[in-house]
Amino acid sequence: MRVYNFAAGPSTLPLNVLKKAQEEFLDFSGTGMSVTEISHRDKAYDAIVKDAEKLVRELLNVPDDYCVIFVQGGASTQFAAVPLNLMHSGKADYIVTGNFAKKAWQEGQIYGDAVKIGDSSDKVYTYIPDVDKLNYSENADYVHITSNNTIFGSRYSKFPECKAPIVADMSSEIFSREIDVGKFGVIYAGAQKNLAPAGVTIVIAKRSLIQNPLKICPTMLKWKVQDENGSLYNTPPAFSIYMADLVLNDLKQKGGVKAMQEVNEYKAKLLYDFIDNSSFYTNSVLPEYRSIMNVPFVTGSAELDAKFIAEAKKAGLVSLKGHRLVGGMRASIYNAIPVEGVKALIKFMKKFETENK
């Protein structure tokens, strides 16, 4: 039996996508081979990569002067790739609004002067610093942000307006809400949250910014090289890209990012309204900055939290344990979690509250 899986990543994928992958697993597109067995130089495979790129461009309205590439190493490898491709003057700004933002900033320090211009750790990352009041560095090569904080459940409601290009880690929210790609220099996202199984990371970058990677940049991390080779410089994470292509096709069929955003906002509202109207559960992120993808909440008692997680699991609502840094619960309600899944969670929360108050 399928359960509702609220995992933060790897996470649930649309059921019809999984079924399609299963259906064509042994014989992909009449090749008589599984997609995991064909050469990445095969025409049938090339078509997948091209289609995935086309769909990313279409669904996010990516301007023509941006590349869309599929790379390996997860978002964490991009923490290094960002300075290695962009840090020409040796200085960049970082806004530290969560654990991954902090890791990106720490990685940046290996390659140059990574200046922390904002930090919300004073209130356990429950807000985003006012981007209009930050002290942006003169001559920064870029400003790095993490648009949605997977662990702490906050997100930018407004993006910085600054001279330097914005580099955004959108791992846990890409394709969940409409964004204006042209306002960013680079967007990157590990796929395993909202797009595909683990193994592929998507990078969308303004081509004019990526022509001169640092001399020490490994070839594999040069976005320019990946772009010039259509994401096929070496063997790509073939299966993950194939799955991403299926998910993107599914998203298009469901009305694209705009339609998905409406559903996501509806799901998040149901859950936050329920939490806010309850005296049993709390979420401490300032409402303006609440993520519509990751919703952490607690009962106030570690013992009850553990009981909640165990009983929810028995009721078919799994992976609700919060990240080890925050404890409590976290419901990741990515694109593939249906409205019914959120309703089932709320119903369970009500019942648990009545029984344990």
Ligand SMILES: *Cc1c(COP(=O)(O)O)cnc(C)c1O
């Ligand atoms: C999960 C996550 C990462 C880490 O991704 P990996 O693919 O495991 O390297 C980085 N940033 C954000 C925002 C994430 O949610």
